[in-house]
Amino acid sequence: MSRTWANSLDLHLDARAPRIRAAVEDALREAVTSGRLPAGTRLPPTRALAADLGVARNTVADAYAQLVAEGWLEALVGSGTWVADRHVVEPPSPSPPSGVPRTVRYDLRSGEPDLGLFPRRAWLAAARAVLREMPDRLLGYPDPRGVPELRVALAGYLGRARGVSVDPDRIVVCAGMTHALAVLGRLLRARGAESVAVEGYGHLSHHGLIERQGLRPVPLPVDANGARPGDLGGVSAALLTPAHQFPLGVTLHPERRRAFVDWAVRSGGIVIEDDYDGEFRYDRQPVGAMQALAPEHVVYAGTASKSLAPGLRLGWLVVPGALRDELIEVKEASGATTSSLDQLTLAQLIASGGYDRQVRAARLRYRRRRDRLVSTLGRRVPGVSVRGISAGLQALVELRPDLREREVIARARERGLALDGLEGYTAIDERRDRGALVVGYTRPPEHAYTTALARLCAALAEGGS
Amino acid sequence: MSRTWANSLDLHLDARAPRIRAAVEDALREAVTSGRLPAGTRLPPTRALAADLGVARNTVADAYAQLVAEGWLEALVGSGTWVADRHVVEPPSPSPPSGVPRTVRYDLRSGEPDLGLFPRRAWLAAARAVLREMPDRLLGYPDPRGVPELRVALAGYLGRARGVSVDPDRIVVCAGMTHALAVLGRLLRARGAESVAVEGYGHLSHHGLIERQGLRPVPLPVDANGARPGDLGGVSAALLTPAHQFPLGVTLHPERRRAFVDWAVRSGGIVIEDDYDGEFRYDRQPVGAMQALAPEHVVYAGTASKSLAPGLRLGWLVVPGALRDELIEVKEASGATTSSLDQLTLAQLIASGGYDRQVRAARLRYRRRRDRLVSTLGRRVPGVSVRGISAGLQALVELRPDLREREVIARARERGLALDGLEGYTAIDERRDRGALVVGYTRPPEHAYTTALARLCAALAEGGS
DSSP states (O other): OOOOHHHHOOOOOOTTSSSHHHHHHHHHHHHHHTTSSOTTOBOOOHHHHHHHHTSOHHHHHHHHHHHHHHTSEEEOTTSOEEEOOHHHHSOOSSOOOTTSOOOOOEEOOSSOOOGGGSOHHHHHHHHHHHHHHSOGGGGSSOOTTOOHHHHHHHHHHHHHHHOOOOOGGGEEEESHHHHHHHHHHHHHHHTTOOEEEEESBSOHHHHHHHHHTTOEEEEEOEETTEEOOOOOSSOSEEEEOOSSOTTTOOOOOHHHHHHHHHHHHHHOOEEEEEOTTTTOBSSSSOOOOGGGGOTTTEEEEEESTTTTOGGGOOEEEEOOHHHHHHHHHHHHHHTOOOOHHHHHHHHHHHHTTHHHHHHHHHHHHHHHHHHHHHHHHHHHSTTOEEESOSBSSOEEEEOOTTOOHHHHHHHHHHTTEEOOBGGGGBOSOOOOSSOEEEEOTTSSOGGGHHHHHHHHHHHHHSOOO | OOOOHHHHOOOOOOTTSSSHHHHHHHHHHHHHHTTSSOTTOBOOOHHHHHHHHTSOHHHHHHHHHHHHHTTSEEEOTTSOEEEOOHHHHSOSSSOOOTTSOOOOOEEOOSSOOOGGGSOHHHHHHHHHHHHHHSOGGGGSSOOTTOOHHHHHHHHHHHHHHHOOOOOGGGEEEESHHHHHHHHHHHHHHHTTOOEEEEESBSOHHHHHHHHHTTOEEEEEOEETTEEOOOOOSSOSEEEEOOSSOTTTOOOOOHHHHHHHHHHHHHHOOEEEEEOTTTTOBSSSSOOOOGGGGOTTTEEEEEESTTTTOGGGOOEEEEOOHHHHHHHHHHHHHHTOOOOHHHHHHHHHHHHTTHHHHHHHHHHHHHHHHHHHHHHHHHHHSTTOEEESOSBSSOEEEEOOTTOOHHHHHHHHHHTTEEOOBGGGGBOSOOOOSSOEEEEOTTSSOGGGHHHHHHHHHHHHHSOOO
16 A cells, blocks of 8 residues: 655645634645546555654544545544545536635535435344345356246336336336346447437536447437427437436326337337336326336336445346347456345345335435425525426526526636536527526435525526626 | 146156156156146146045145255245246256256355355344335436445445555446346447457356357466466456466466566557456465556456355446446446445445445355365375366366366266366366366355265266176
8 A cells, every 4th residue: 555645745834824723634635636637546644644743642533534524534533534535525527627625515516415414224234134134045046037936026116106117027127227228228338229318407427328329319309298209210219317307307208208218119118217206296196117107118227326326336227028149148248247235135125115205205305305495495596496396316407598508607606505407407509598407406414504595596596797 | 827837747656656756756856847837837726736646735835845855846925836047957058968866955056155154134123224214216217327325335345455556446246146247248349359369268158148248258378376367468357367267277377467468568459357256365364456457458347245145136336437428328228237235235334334235254264175185185096186276166176187177077077066078168178187076165054065075075986897
């Protein structure tokens, strides 16, 4: 292990300077933000750095603690202090204007659930039950389709919670949605596909992933009824978010569902239903999965990333019978299978009712978060409105014509709040008369939500040129 | 969930037949082995099937229990009885002659450690510590390189246990060795490689995986000094098992190591060091990793599959600086990352000393197993000898000229013992005057080892035409 850090890093400090703690803190922060200390670097023990700098050990310890609190560093008991991953604290897009302070303390970007809600005790209890009861044999090389216990548990869950028509034999467990999409992309490519329709607003990273499998993403326009199935001539598949369009927040209209399915039946195309947050509907029972309309033409894709945590890397596909064996083969060629312990733990959590409890608890919290977002904006920022159905983990906040997306984002950053603009999720060349924010109201920890909302309002209230 | 099984399966039974329990058992076994009941199918509750067949419930329960004991079915508390994975009980290759009874109770095929040794308590304790202490943030989308805590723990471990020259920044965590090889293969392909040298004896599945990434595997001859670096003209990389050639069991001679490294330096080629069982050397300190000779030209690949369990799907690469960013990009395109909980749990296990303890305990047990294999064969089967160094999880057992590999394997199967022949690991066209078995002495549970050895001896003692 490299122990040379303290020698190779010069913090440019004068130990006699006033406010020496702030100086140490700033110097460290600068070293991290500038990349001089890359993510994953281990910092020297506080004692060693303090001796090196000629300051009190507490001065260094306090500076470390502050930077840990800010997310620049991370500390794990027994293994020291590290430079944290940059992507945790920097919004991926759009880039903020240079010169903006980079200290992000609040985060309303989309993509993550409230990680503080993760049921640590229930997960541990399920893991304990699995480790107590599982036969040794299941510790061997896992079935590439996923362990039977999980496939059965998921079949039951998806049937009752999402109306998915499913036999455990049609389920393939993946390492999260990204892996599922990569495998599907490769499968399509292997079958000769050249392009895949995607929604004109969505995760550009998903479109990039599709491209990496050798396919061209073809963006479809999206309106208040969801994606428009107009131009499906040349494509072999269509990737949709029917329950809750990401990020516009609309549902796919029943007629549109029908039209996509008809296209698939007629042309031999495949609809990929990305049901990333289908469990989270707040005003009524969620609309059932589109897959049930045509199980032989729709691939259903689900994930534990929103209901539990992305860190688990657990996702699943429900595939038409005609695709199953080929898909498993392509998945095997990717070399990636998921831990059987994790799969059995999730199966146990579902079988014990813990998963449903978790979804209910999260649904309640997220509904309240969304309600507060709507009411706070309604009260404090005239002319700015939340669009889309009452569902999911993020909301589209449409701006007044006098507010510019990038300026709002920049102002929020000055206040230590990270925001996403719709621009970063736009794959289609379409003139919109208003900017919009994609507000991930589930991301902040509970105690930070009030302040995060206040800063959002402040960033929206100013401005107008 | 499908509840129709009992209706759709006709067991062809007469409930008044004598030995009804055996009849139920045989009918079920036949339904499973013939594929009429595919792996992953849920069986009806004993009560329902008993009513269906008009037999006592215990009769069905006993039949289920017997088939669970045989590995055809599996039962998990609270989720019923299932048709188990076939690959657990059927040897993958070579196929046994038809007509051989398919009831395998003992297994000396290679590829798996003793799964009964998996440190369930230590793993759970480490997971508990992680779940208690980890910051919420680490439950988010994981770093594609692997969590820093694990990369640091591995850097320390690999440095001290395998002499690997390593900075945590050069480590990339993968979902097991297969995923690591698939990612490396794609990387090589993306850099324009067309072929990769492999050892002429080895995992044909690895060669197949390389082919699936669009590369041609070129087998090198292997002799008592390991792979021969003769014909590396056209290849871009060489995949080797230097510490303990799989499956011949020799080490790569220092001069050969030098020759491969020289080739890599000279040609810009890459050596991939598959150190699948490097920790397991029994007669002396293990030879250090080849990677230390030339960290900028050797990719080191390790795995927890042998030291802990394949079911965890945890592996790691140590990559040259010049390849790192490209490799991470290719890995991201595969869409697969590993659970951060699992990564942190392994990090905790290493940091707490539990991993080293586990390796020591396994090393002791496997050494004894190997010693018993050598002494038992020496005593009871004249002319049959164990080849290779005292190391690893399997041994090459060279047959007498009068014994034919396939016949020995078929005779073992008749005795309920699954064996692997060298033929199934041969990728090179080479005349060998003797057949050989690849005996995985770590696979049976401790209580079954004596019987497994006895059956091996019996299968070897007969015959000679």
